[in-house]
Amino acid sequence: MPNKTNKHNWLACALTLSLTLLISGCWDRQEIEDLAMVIGVGIDSPKKENDSDSEQKEDAEGAGSSDADSESTQQKVPILLTHQNVVPKVLTGTAKVTGTQKQAYFNISGEGDSFFEIIRNFATKSSRPPFFLHVKTMVIGEAIAKKLSLNKMLEYFLRDTELRRTVLVVVAKGRAIDVLNKKPLNETLPAIEILSILDNVRKSLDIATPTPLGHISENMTTKSSFMIPRIEVLKKQ
Numbered sequence: 001m002p003n004k005t006n007k008h009n010w011l012a013c014a015l016t017l018s019l020t021l022l023i024s025g026c027w028d029r030q031e032i033e034d035l036a037m038v039i040g041v042g043i044d045s046p047k048k049e050n051d052s053d054s055e056q057k058e059d060a061e062g063a064g065s066s067d068a069d070s071e072s073t074q075q076k077v078p079i080l081l082t083h084q085n086v087v088p089k090v091l092t093g094t095a096k097v098t099g100t101q102k103q104a105y106f107n108i109s110g111e112g113d114s115f116f117e118i119i120r121n122f123a124t125k126s127s128r129p130p131f132f133l134h135v136k137t138m139v140i141g142e143a144i145a146k147k148l149s150l151n152k153m154l155e156y157f158l159r160d161t162e163l164r165r166t167v168l169v170v171v172a173k174g175r176a177i178d179v180l181n182k183k184p185l186n187e188t189l190p191a192i193e194i195l196s197i198l199d200n201v202r203k204s205l206d207i208a209t210p211t212p213l214g215h216i217s218e219n220m221t222t223k224s225s226f227m228i229p230r231i232e233v234l235k236k237q
Contacts, residue, residue, distance in 0.1 A: 036128040039105065040191025041167075042082035042176035043153060044141035046111045077148045080141075081118045082109040082177045083130055084191050104188045107180055115156040132162040137194045138169045138213065139176035139231065151220050158217050165214030168198055173232040182233050194231065 090104045108125055112118040119130060140153070157163050172179045184193035198210040208229035219226040 035131040036083070036108075036122075036126055037086045037088065037131050038083045038135050039086050039189055040084035040180055040194070041135055041138045041157075042080075042084070042107075042109075042141070042172075042180045043139070043144055044080040044082070044176045045143040045147060046078050046080040047143065076113055077144070078111060078113060079115065079118065079144065079148075080109060080111050080177065081115060082107055082180055083122070084180050084189065085126075085130075086134070086189065105190070107177070109177060132160060133164070135163055135167050135191075137191045137198075138167050139179050139194070140169065140171045140228075141176040142171060142173055143175070145171055150216070154213065154216065154220075157213065163213070165212060165217065167213040168195060168210045169213055169216060170194065170198070170211075170229045170231045173230055178233050179231055197231075198229065 084105055084107050087104050087106065090102065108122060110118040110121050110125070112121065122130060138157070144153070157167075158165075179194070180190050182190055184190050187193040187196055198207065201207045201209055208227060211226065211228050216226060216228070218224075
């Protein structure tokens with residue numbers, strides 16, 4: 001009997017310890033006010049649109065070289081990355097703000113040779129780390145789309161565990177940062193405005209079928225053709 005009693009006691013202790021692990025709660029939770037909640041991403045070339053034709057020819061010659069040379073060239077292509085961050089208090093109307101802070105978002109941009117480098121440098125510009133779980137749209141500038149391989153461009157985001165593969169990707173006629181800076185007409189956030197326009201694909205033949213990030217990854221892996229919608233900024237829309 002004593003042996004059975006001891007055995008039962010050990011089992012009871014083991015079960016108790018196991019339950020403490022299950023009821024410990026969200027030990028690694030982060031408050032939303034302490035995060036820079038990214039809703040949209042823009043990828044551009046830092047160079048202006050009026051670059052000389054000679055520079056464009058040099059890029060074309062570099063792209064036509066061997067695979068090894070091409071990869072080394074692509075890694076050195078400068079990138080301008082833009083994050084569109086949500087201001088939760090303004091979005092929900094729980095804070096009294098004035099001036100430019102009336103917007104429910106703000107854009108932060110940085111330049112570098114890699115996305116890791118740029119996002120790491122964002123720590124010197126913002127006190128809150130970026131949080132990619134709520135990203136809805138990704139805008140790629142026309143210039144960077146011609147200079148940098150799409151596979152290389154999206155590799156970082158496809159490896160990110162926070163970024164969902166349902167993020168819709170569009171290519172901007174011009175610069176992506178201009179699209180994210182454009183004041184939306186109907187929505188509160190430019191990134192959501194793009195998402196809403198893409199949702200109208202069933203009502204207009206002028207809108208291409210939205211292309212999620214995961215769909216692009218699958219087609220690049222199988223080397224299949226695919227199409228990415230193009231977006232253009234006009235004076236009023």
